[in-house]
Amino acid sequence: MRPPVHDDAGAVLDQVEVTGLRAFGRHGVFPEERREGQTFLADVVLHLDSREAAGSDDLAATVSYADVAEEAVAVLAGEPADLLETVAARIAERALRHRAVRAVDVSVHKPEAPLTVPFTDVTVSVRRHQDRAGVLDARPPAPVEFVVAVGANLGDAATTLRRATAELANHLGVELTALSPLARTAPVLAPGAAPQPDYLNAVLVGRTTLSPRELLGLCHAVEAAHGRQRLERWGARTLDLDVISVGGIVAADDHLELPHPRAHERAFVLRPWLAAQPDATLPGHGRVADLAADADGELEWVAGPWADVGLPADTGTGEDH
Numbered sequence: 618m619r620p621p622v623h624d625d626a627g628a629v630l631d632q633v634e635v636t637g638l639r640a641f642g643r644h645g646v647f648p649e650e651r652r653e654g655q656t657f658l659a660d661v662v663l664h665l666d667s668r669e670a671a672g673s674d675d676l677a678a679t680v681s682y683a684d685v686a687e688e689a690v691a692v693l694a695g696e697p698a699d700l701l702e703t704v705a706a707r708i709a710e711r712a713l714r715h716r717a718v719r720a721v722d723v724s725v726h727k728p729e730a731p732l733t734v735p736f737t738d739v740t741v742s743v744r745r746h747q748d749r750a751g752v753l754d755a756r757p758p759a760p761v762e763f764v765v766a767v768g769a770n771l772g773d774a775a776t777t778l779r780r781a782t783a784e785l786a787n788h789l790g791v792e793l794t795a796l797s798p799l800a801r802t803a804p805v806l807a808p809g810a811a812p813q814p815d816y817l818n819a820v821l822v823g824r825t826t827l828s829p830r831e832l833l834g835l836c837h838a839v840e841a842a843h844g845r846q847r848l849e850r851w852g853a854r855t856l857d858l859d860v861i862s863v864g865g866i867v868a869a870d871d872h873l874e875l876p877h878p879r880a881h882e883r884a885f886v887l888r889p890w891l892a893a894q895p896d897a898t899l900p901g902h903g904r905v906a907d908l909a910a911d912a913d914g915e916l917e918w919v920a921g922p923w924a925d926v927g928l929p930a931d932t933g934t935g936e937d938h
């Protein structure tokens with residue numbers, strides 16, 4: 618095991634290790650190294666939280682070491698660099714594009730390095746961490762899954778939710794793949810708050826090429842277009858769009874936290890989400906089915922289709938739950 622990397626809560630991350638990756642490359646400072654080439658090797662240790670993947674036995678919840686290995690070998694065999702440090706950093710950068718990878722150790726070996734003395738190996742090792750703030754602003758290289766929870770308890774809530782859902786679905790870089798049925802839910806209020814009307818809630822699942830920040834901005838724009846005013850925390854509202862998760866990212870800054878910090882305890886999020894996506898997991902919290910079973914909150918399904926957006930597959934808008 619490499620020295621551990623800790624997550625934000627101080628827990629040691631798991632390690633996935635690939636060693637002895639080998640390729641013919643042309644890295645080096647000397648012209649003959651560029652001309653003749655030589656063998657390079659790499660060891661890669663991925664630091665990640667494997668609990669979700671272990672719970673669901675689903676490769677999508679972790680990272681394929683085969684992909685990381687191929688990417689590392691492509692760097693070894695690829696564009697020549699003067700320094701092993703550069704080669705190691707390139708491999709690390711490729712590995713960190715996999716969002717599940719929180720940190721990575723890369724060692725690059727050059728056992729045929731042009732030294733004038735007997736030696737066994739030359740190794741350069743680097744450790745790199747996920748740029749956690751940057752991750753919230755980065756557009757994913759390929760579409761990633763997102764989950765948005767919608768709610769309203771002022772005005773014609775059903776019409777607002779239908780229109781807001783269509784506005785999201787029609788936005789460039791956003792595609793909806795599953796919709797929960799509509800639920801009527803008892804308001805979850807701050808202690809001592811005045812009573813409020815029941816909410817209508819639903820959950821939208823989709824794929825996006827927007828950055829998480831852009832998706833939040835889009836949600837705010839749709840809220841504003843429907844007259845949302847932020848007067849008090851947890852106040853009654855014409856429309857509320859919460860970004861629950863994007864691409865499995867676990868990251869936070871002052872304006873955006875992923876996954877949504879209260880989603881794991883909210884029946885009005887979890888139960889519709891489960892209905893839309895029975896095998897869903899909430900990054901850092903586990904299976905939505907388990908979380909939904911533990912969450913308190915009164916909820917009653919509103920029968921019938923409630924949104925008119927084209928989905929790639931027939932999904933449960935209004936079937937029995």
Ligand SMILES: Nc1ncnc2c1ncn2[C@@H]1O[C@H](COP(=O)(O)OP(=O)(O)OP(=O)(O)O)[C@@H](O)[C@H]1O
Nearest residue numbers: 847850851857859860861872873874875876877879
């Ligand atoms: N994952 C997220 N989704 C939506 N807003 C978020 C998220 N993370 C942080 N925020 C921030 O929270 C701020 C308050 O959001 P909002 O007014 O919708 O809160 P709320 O709906 O009253 O309460 P709650 O956040 O508990 O749902 C937003 O301006 C936004 O910047």
Ligand SMILES: Nc1nc2c(c(=O)[nH]1)N=C(CO)CN2
Nearest residue numbers: 768802803804805816851885
């Ligand atoms: N039932 C219900 N209660 C809430 C809701 C909501 O969407 N549904 N949203 C809140 C703040 O986002 C606070 N309380």
